[in-house]
Amino acid sequence: MSDVVQMSEAKSSLLRRYLHGRHTAASINSSVIAQRAHDSLSPLSLQQEQIWLNAQRKGVPPFYNESITIYRKGPLEVGILERCLVEILKRHEAWRTSFDVLNGQLVQIIHEAPTCFPLSVFDLRSLSENEREQKALELAAAEVRCPFDLRKFPLFRVTIVRLGGEEYRLYLSIHQIIIDGVTAYHILLPELVSLYEAFSRGESSHLPELSIQSADFACWQRDWLKDQVFAAQLGYWRKQLAGAPPSLGWPNDRPRPACQSFRGTIRPFTLPRELSDQVRRFSQTEGVTSFVTLLTGLYVLLHRYTQQTDIVVGTVSPAGRKRLEVQPLMGYFLNPLPLRLDLSGDPSVHELLLRTQQASVGALSYDDVPFERLVEELKPKTDPSRNPYFQVAASLEPAMPDVDSSWDLTPMDIENGGGRWDLYLVWDDRPSGLIGRVQYNPDLFEVATIDRMLAHQETLLREMVSNPQSRLSNLTANC
Secondary structure (H helix, E strand, O other): OOOOOOOOHHHHHHHHHHHOOOOOHHHOOOOOOOOOOOOOOEEOOHHHHHHHHHOOOOOOOOOOEEEEEEEEEOOOOHHHHHHHHHHHHHHOHHHHEEEEEEOOEEEEEEOOOOOOOOOOEEEOOOOOHHHHHHHHHHHHHHHHOOOOOOOOOOOEEEEEEEEEOOEEEEEEEEEHHHOOHHHHHHHHHHHHHHHHHHHHOOOOOOOOOOOOOHHHHHHHHHHHOOHHHHHHHHHHHHHHOOOOOOOOOOOOOOOOOOOOOOEOEEEEEEOOHHHHHHHHHHHHHHOOOHHHHHHHHHHHHHHHHHOOOEEEEEEEEOHHHOOHHHOOOOOOOOEEEEEEEEOOOOOEHHHHHHHHHHHHHHHHOOOOOOHHHHHHHHOOOOOOOOOOOOOEEEEEOOOOOOOOOOEEEEEOOOOOOEOOOOEEEEEEEEOOEEEEEEEEOOOOOOHHHHHHHHHHHHHHHHHHHHOOOOEHHHHHHOO
């Protein structure tokens, strides 16, 4: 693996934009994404195709079912909310699309926008406070655990729960093939709030017209990512992953099943406010994002548990959102990436941050090839009991949008019973502090192990931000 180099300001800016889903168009091919011919069927994007193929597995939990909770504190007119959803469906083809195989080809089928989208409300005010919470979660869990048929529209469900006089929750269950973090945080919630406010005042939508749709991107992407572009990206990964360790020697609580079970459960966590503030200030001083600091802490934690110095951790890149015209589109534009880090030589915290940043920028510069295609092309030694290249992944949610404080949103609140990786850490940087969720496979880990891991993570982060000259050996010795 290459030596550590200081990131240029341009590359640091690239990383910051990527990690928050706000990349510009300047960094890639400048060809225009044209509107497709609407008299023809559209292919799936490369990312959507991989999800569709993986979703055909039989006998596994619906791990592609995503949960989003939208909180509303204030009056809520269900009729106005329905108008908002109809308008959003009218604007975004991705949310009125189904997927099927026609004449041997996997295609998107884009449906006409509905004129209504009836919603039902569960009023729980007659129950005690504890009973309301329990019943609300039961309703949401029943929806998110119910599989979707990708051939049928819609690929999302909405459950409205009224808990108090002016306290509502909108539980959305959505198939991942039509949603990513940017969709939830930067498009769905702001558009929903804008439309609700406009319609409540008797006004029409103030949202700008969209120049393209997600299916237009899918057509463009397949034409662009081939030949020399594909070869260059594949060449980077062939070199980067050569000799990568096949697995992480994490001490499981139970024997690993012979075949990956894809089961998952969720453990939420919160970092103390003062530590969250310290992480932000430390990251700014070191010239890195908070995600780089948190990810570095995860590498150190994994080294502490495994003693490995060559570690691959997965993340999800907003690979499809490099183009400005794609930024306002709802849909799925993510790609899992393996981030390989060299922890040899007993580096200091400062050196580890540079290594993590370098690994991140390199990977994010070559993130267009779908992960499953990398596996097909590079042909690593596979094991049916685990994900190839990495079994632990981490990501940072997009920043919260600037919307009326009476609205809020959190993802991954409700368990769907599944999980793609052994362990998946998701951080969410809120003004009130860092919160997050660990999705882990209960076939491998006890909840006590996860809680102990989270406590170790907090201890390591405190040591890192208070003493950036500490060596790796000192960090793990104090944990």
